[in-house]
Amino acid sequence: MAKIAPISGFPEWLPAGRIVEQRMIDMLRHTFELHGFSGIETRAVEPVERLLSKGETSKEIYLLRRLQDEAGADSELGLHFDLTVPLSRYVLENAGHLDFPFRRYQIQKVWRGERPQDGRFREFLQADVDVVGQDTLAFHHEIELPLVMVDALSKLPIPRVRILASNRKVAQGFYEAIGLEDVEETLRILDKLDKVGPQAITEMLIDSVGANEQQARLALELAGIRADDASVADRVLALGYRSDLLDEGLGELVALVEGANDLIPGAVMADLKIARGLDYYTGSVYESVLEGHEDLGSVCSGGRYDSLVSDGKKSYPGVGLSIGVSRILARVIGQDLLTPSRKVPTVVLVAVNDEGERRHAEKTAQALRKRGIAAEVSPNSAKFGKQIRYADRRGIPYVWFSTDDGEQVKDIRSGDQVGADAGVWTPPTVDLSPELRGSHE
Amino acid sequence: MAKIAPISGFPEWLPAGRIVEQRMIDMLRHTFELHGFSGIETRAVEPVERLLSKGETSKEIYLLRRLQDEAGADSELGLHFDLTVPLSRYVLENAGHLDFPFRRYQIQKVWRGERPQDGRFREFLQADVDVVGQDTLAFHHEIELPLVMVDALSKLPIPRVRILASNRKVAQGFYEAIGLEDVEETLRILDKLDKVGPQAITEMLIDSVGANEQQARLALELAGIRADDASVADRVLALGYRSDLLDEGLGELVALVEGANDLIPGAVMADLKIARGLDYYTGSVYESVLEGHEDLGSVCSGGRYDSLVSDGKKSYPGVGLSIGVSRILARVIGQDLLTPSRKVPTVVLVAVNDEGERRHAEKTAQALRKRGIAAEVSPNSAKFGKQIRYADRRGIPYVWFSTDDGEQVKDIRSGDQVGADAGVWTPPTVDLSPELRGSHE
Numbered sequence: 001m002a003k004i005a006p007i008s009g010f011p012e013w014l015p016a017g018r019i020v021e022q023r024m025i026d027m028l029r030h031t032f033e034l035h036g037f038s039g040i041e042t043r044a045v046e047p048v049e050r051l052l053s054k055g056e057t058s059k060e061i062y063l064l065r066r067l068q069d070e071a072g073a074d075s076e077l078g079l080h081f082d083l084t085v086p087l088s089r090y091v092l093e094n095a096g097h098l099d100f101p102f103r104r105y106q107i108q109k110v111w112r113g114e115r116p117q118d119g120r121f122r123e124f125l126q127a128d129v130d131v132v133g134q135d136t137l138a139f140h141h142e143i144e145l146p147l148v149m150v151d152a153l154s155k156l157p158i159p160r161v162r163i164l165a166s167n168r169k170v171a172q173g174f175y176e177a178i179g180l181e182d183v184e185e186t187l188r189i190l191d192k193l194d195k196v197g198p199q200a201i202t203e204m205l206i207d208s209v210g211a212n213e214q215q216a217r218l219a220l221e222l223a224g225i226r227a228d229d230a231s232v233a234d235r236v237l238a239l240g241y242r243s244d245l246l247d248e249g250l251g252e253l254v255a256l257v258e259g260a261n262d263l264i265p266g267a268v269m270a271d272l273k274i275a276r277g278l279d280y281y282t283g284s285v286y287e288s289v290l291e292g293h294e295d296l297g298s299v300c301s302g303g304r305y306d307s308l309v310s311d312g313k314k315s316y317p318g319v320g321l322s323i324g325v326s327r328i329l330a331r332v333i334g335q336d337l338l339t340p341s342r343k344v345p346t347v348v349l350v351a352v353n354d355e356g357e358r359r360h361a362e363k364t365a366q367a368l369r370k371r372g373i374a375a376e377v378s379p380n381s382a383k384f385g386k387q388i389r390y391a392d393r394r395g396i397p398y399v400w401f402s403t404d405d406g407e408q409v410k411d412i413r414s415g416d417q418v419g420a421d422a423g424v425w426t427p428p429t430v431d432l433s434p435e436l437r438g439s440h441e
Numbered sequence: 442m443a444k445i446a447p448i449s450g451f452p453e454w455l456p457a458g459r460i461v462e463q464r465m466i467d468m469l470r471h472t473f474e475l476h477g478f479s480g481i482e483t484r485a486v487e488p489v490e491r492l493l494s495k496g497e498t499s500k501e502i503y504l505l506r507r508l509q510d511e512a513g514a515d516s517e518l519g520l521h522f523d524l525t526v527p528l529s530r531y532v533l534e535n536a537g538h539l540d541f542p543f544r545r546y547q548i549q550k551v552w553r554g555e556r557p558q559d560g561r562f563r564e565f566l567q568a569d570v571d572v573v574g575q576d577t578l579a580f581h582h583e584i585e586l587p588l589v590m591v592d593a594l595s596k597l598p599i600p601r602v603r604i605l606a607s608n609r610k611v612a613q614g615f616y617e618a619i620g621l622e623d624v625e626e627t628l629r630i631l632d633k634l635d636k637v638g639p640q641a642i643t644e645m646l647i648d649s650v651g652a653n654e655q656q657a658r659l660a661l662e663l664a665g666i667r668a669d670d671a672s673v674a675d676r677v678l679a680l681g682y683r684s685d686l687l688d689e690g691l692g693e694l695v696a697l698v699e700g701a702n703d704l705i706p707g708a709v710m711a712d713l714k715i716a717r718g719l720d721y722y723t724g725s726v727y728e729s730v731l732e733g734h735e736d737l738g739s740v741c742s743g744g745r746y747d748s749l750v751s752d753g754k755k756s757y758p759g760v761g762l763s764i765g766v767s768r769i770l771a772r773v774i775g776q777d778l779l780t781p782s783r784k785v786p787t788v789v790l791v792a793v794n795d796e797g798e799r800r801h802a803e804k805t806a807q808a809l810r811k812r813g814i815a816a817e818v819s820p821n822s823a824k825f826g827k828q829i830r831y832a833d834r835r836g837i838p839y840v841w842f843s844t845d846d847g848e849q850v851k852d853i854r855s856g857d858q859v860g861a862d863a864g865v866w867t868p869p870t871v872d873l874s875p876e877l878r879g880s881h882e
Contacts, residue, residue, distance in 0.1 A: 004752070007486065007518070010485075013481070014539075018481050033815055034813070034814075035810065036786060036787035036815055038786065040456055041453070041459060043453055043564055044564060047448075048508075061508040062507060062508075063506050064503045065503070067502045078508070099784075099831075103817065109485065123484055123486070144818075151810075263807065345477060358581060359700070359704070369476065374477055379542050379579060379581075379582070393540050433474075
């Protein structure tokens with residue numbers, strides 16, 4: 001039998017950590033629904049050739065096969081590695097039953113067969129929002145979607161998240177204007193700027209896309225531009241190059257930062273080093289950082305795509321972002337930045353005097369639950385001290401006793417004990433469910 | 442590229458169906474927490490040899506391999522096919538950090554590489570509750586756990602579910618008393634009674650466990666006993682056989698039906714044809730039927746196990762049940778037994794007069810969301826009739842207008858339109874989120 005041990009890259013939480021995770025999922029869901037997004041859940045598997053159509057992830061895919069497979073019948077299925085490929089397939093498959101623009105959120109596990117390393121998992125939770133249009137999708141959704149994420153993330157008890165944005169048209173327009181023709185490869189190289197530094201980027205540009213020194217310098221100058229208002233366009237134009245595409249992209253980028261920051265001040269910063277390696281983005285692209293945890297990398301990313309999804313007759317342009325929930329959680333749980341006020345949902349432990357009175361205790365618990373108060377009955381009829389320790393170890397705040405003087409409830413934190421009726425007694429709201437406590441607040 | 446089509450055995454819902462599923466999950470979670478169970482989530486994969494230690498499911502397992510696997514390093518991982526094997530591994534792995542008895546619930550997808558057929562899926566959602574003790578676990582949990590499920594299921598807007606229970610000690614004690622020695626095989630055969638009928642069972646008992654006609658007749662007579670009170674024991678004893686194990690089992694079975702039905706009348710029926718094929722059960726076993734949908738088979742099953750989990754030093758006996766959420770959902774969604782009052786979470790569509798006023802509309806939506814009212818802004822500034830149709834198609838009940846006479850909100854169901862302030866206006870509570878409507882109610 002295999003040794004019992006964690007499997008690298010497949011994080012799991014103890015019950016206290018799961019309370020934090022579940023609470024974060026609930027809060028994200030709540031915000032997404034406040035913004036009118038419908039939740040969907042897609043199957044974990046997709047046909048491998050569909051997964052492979054997004055080339056660069058090919059080596060990260062987990063394939064499935066049945067243990068006693070007769071003819072390899074399922075070998076063409078793989079686990080999804082993101083929620084965008086499943087969304088595109090779901091939209092095409094169900095287009096006749098969906099209303100467009102289709103606003104959907106999806107909070108689900110994804111799997112990647114990567115070598116696990118700090119902040120990278122093989123199984124992890126993503127929370128995505130996308131708006132998908134049929135044939136057309138108005139630009140204003142490129143302002144709307146990052147704001148949904150800023151709203152969602154700002155309600156979580158985590159450090160502040162700021163969205164960094166660029167626009168694929170700005171990059172492409174600029175690269176073409178300075179004479180770099182392999183835009184995709186140039187983007188892929190610039191995407192590594194934070195990791196490898198400007199010197200290495202210069203060399204890669206010269207080696208891979210045939211840039212000269214000046215073109216490499218200009219590409220790096222563009223990548224160095226950062227502003228949260230219209231000045232971002234002035235600084236790009238000051239580099240001395242123009243094109244229709246560049247102008248269009250700058251118009252959108254300025255509309256994004258101005259529009260977004262008017263609705264939520266400080267929400268979005270234009271940052272032209274944001275490249276997003278994925279070649280299907282066609283407009284705005286987004287990354288983000290968790291303040292004080294920049295080493296984690298982007299915790300929320302996405303962009304506008306025009307041609308990811310098409311059935312040959314209609315196209316389905318979209319814009320969306322994805323939160324790396326597990327990446328954030330691993331940090332806040334791992335560093336004890338967030339802990340629940342108790343490890344269990346139970347508010348009241350109903351003590352049992354002796355086993356003959358268990359039925360009575362069960363009925364007390366039943367009466368409490370009927371009024372929304374989580375209650376469990378002591379698993380044994382040991383001495384009261386032991387039953388109180390049972391509650392104390394789990395953080396259960398109240399113990400209920402049946403005494404000769406009638407029913408009583410003790411707040412084991414303060415020691416206060418009062419007469420009580422299970423059909424009436426109500427704890428303070430703050431005690432009804434575990435509260436999250438953040439060390440950074 | 443693969444044709445876009447559903448994959449047999451991997452059910453997915455449209456957004457309206459997902460509302461039903463999500464609501465059911467939320468209601469289950471709520472009840473489980475009211476009973477003091479902690480939620481956990483385990484990774485989707487387990488080492489294959491751990492999955493295989495529960496022999497009879499071996500051919501149903503999905504194995505994983507990475508697309509570009511160098512050395513088959515991950516080939517020993519498979520997707521979990523239930524939530525019991527992961528629970529046992531989780532308990533062993535984390536025993537030092539858990540408090541016993543450990544009360545946990547888990548609502549998660551599981552995968553089985555079965556040939557899909559009616560009511561059987563390859564990917565489906567299960568909702569499990571278990572109590573796991575360290576070395577010992579009191580019998581009263583065998584009364585408690587089915588009641589948690591009855592409570593949880595009775596709160597769902599689905600037909601009534603009744604738990605059918607037997608006790609492994611009754612079956613084993615009786616078979617041994619009548620001289621049938623291969624108890625496990627006898628149980629596996631009796632488990633097929635509903636499918637194949639008594640004649641086939643008799644033949645199988647004679648062929649496989651060497652029963653004579655009388656032994657086969659007695660085994661079938663035992664399986665025909667059904668009662669919701671202590672008379673179940675009288676009827677078994679009336680067959681004329683006794684043993685210590687049989688007496689112990691009958692004592693537990695009577696305590697279960699009497700105790701359970703005292704707390705929730707009609708909750709549990711003793712039904713001695715319940716066998717549960719799985720050989721790790723050692724005490725109470727449970728199945729259940731959805732009234733009016735008996736053809737679905739058991740929608741909630743489980744039992745007591747003493748030796749499923751052990752690390753050689755300590756053992757971890759438990760009792761638990763599992764709800765086949767997808768099986769229930771496929772029926773209630775598939776037959777339109779439950780539909781949401783609308784397809785989207787949105788309460789208010791904020792209309793846009795022209796694109797220049799979009800920012801104003803966004804601020805209105807923001808003010809509504811701040812007070813917990815789900816709002817989205819019209820994706821276009823088409824004629825109002827078209828914007829109202831956008832809301833109508835999705836079932837959004839209110840459209841918000843900015844007019845020369847000030848802000849107004851229209852209930853598009855009644856046509857009523859009133860002046861309103863986004864910082865104050867509140868819809869009736871019933872409109873705040875989609876309601877489920879059941880056709881069976």
